[in-house]
Amino acid sequence: MPLLSLRDLAIGSLKPFSNHLYEGDCVALSGPSGCGKSLLLRAIADLDPHSGTCFLRGEACDQIPAPEWRRRVMLTPSECRWWLPTVAEHMPADMPPSWYEKAGFNPDVAGWEASRLSSGERQRLGLIRTLSRAPVVALLDEPSANLDNRNRERVERMLTAYLAEPGRAICLVSHDQEQCLRLANRFWNIIDDKVRELSELTPTFQV
Incomplete structure (x- = not known):
C-alpha cells in the first residue's frame, strides 16, 4: 500500500494530479519559478483550499483531524516562522539535544533568541523541528537553499x-x-500547469 496517495489534487492553476508515494521514496519536485511547486506542497499538507483528495495509508485526509494530518504529513516551508522568544520553545519538549548536533549546532542553541537567527540557521532548525517529530511524509520546500556546502551536506x-x-x-x-540526483529516486516536474512524473532527470526537469 502507498504511504501517500494523491487523487485528482488541484490548487490554483494546477491541473488535477494523481500519484503515489511509497515507503523510502524521495520525490524531487521542480519547475519554473512561480509554477505552483510550493502551492502543491501546501495542498498535500492540507494548509490551503484545494480540490481532490489525499490519502495516508489509505485513509482520506478529511477523515483525519487537520492537526493530526499536518503532524503526519508535515511541511517545512522555505521560510520557517519563529513566533516564540527562544529556539527551544519551538521544538518538541522531549527532543534529544543530539538533533541540534546533527544540524551543526551546539546544544546551547536551544536558549538562543529566535529573532536573532540567520536565514541559514532558521532553515536548519526548521528542518530538525520537522524531522524530530517523525512525520510519515516530510514535505520540504527548498530545505538547503540558503546553506553553504558544509551545512547542505549535513542536511x-x-x-x-x-x-x-x-x-x-x-x-x-x-x-x-x-x-536532486543525490537524494531523489523519483522526479515530478510542473510545466504548463501540469504535474508529470519523469522516468529520469532530463533537461526538461527545470530547476
Missing part, C-alpha cells in the same frame, strides 16, 4: 537517515539538480 545526511527509517517518504522542492 542531506539528515534526510538520508530519515528515509532509512521504516514508513517514511519525502517530497522536496530543490533548485539544485545535483542535489
Whole structure:
C-alpha cells in the first residue's frame, strides 16, 4: 500500500494530479519559478483550499483531524516562522539535544533568541523541528537553499537517515539538480500547469 496517495489534487492553476508515494521514496519536485511547486506542497499538507483528495495509508485526509494530518504529513516551508522568544520553545519538549548536533549546532542553541537567527540557521532548525517529530511524509520546500556546502551536506545526511527509517517518504522542492540526483529516486516536474512524473532527470526537469 502507498504511504501517500494523491487523487485528482488541484490548487490554483494546477491541473488535477494523481500519484503515489511509497515507503523510502524521495520525490524531487521542480519547475519554473512561480509554477505552483510550493502551492502543491501546501495542498498535500492540507494548509490551503484545494480540490481532490489525499490519502495516508489509505485513509482520506478529511477523515483525519487537520492537526493530526499536518503532524503526519508535515511541511517545512522555505521560510520557517519563529513566533516564540527562544529556539527551544519551538521544538518538541522531549527532543534529544543530539538533533541540534546533527544540524551543526551546539546544544546551547536551544536558549538562543529566535529573532536573532540567520536565514541559514532558521532553515536548519526548521528542518530538525520537522524531522524530530517523525512525520510519515516530510514535505520540504527548498530545505538547503540558503546553506553553504558544509551545512547542505549535513542536511542531506539528515534526510538520508530519515528515509532509512521504516514508513517514511519525502517530497522536496530543490533548485539544485545535483542535489536532486543525490537524494531523489523519483522526479515530478510542473510545466504548463501540469504535474508529470519523469522516468529520469532530463533537461526538461527545470530547476
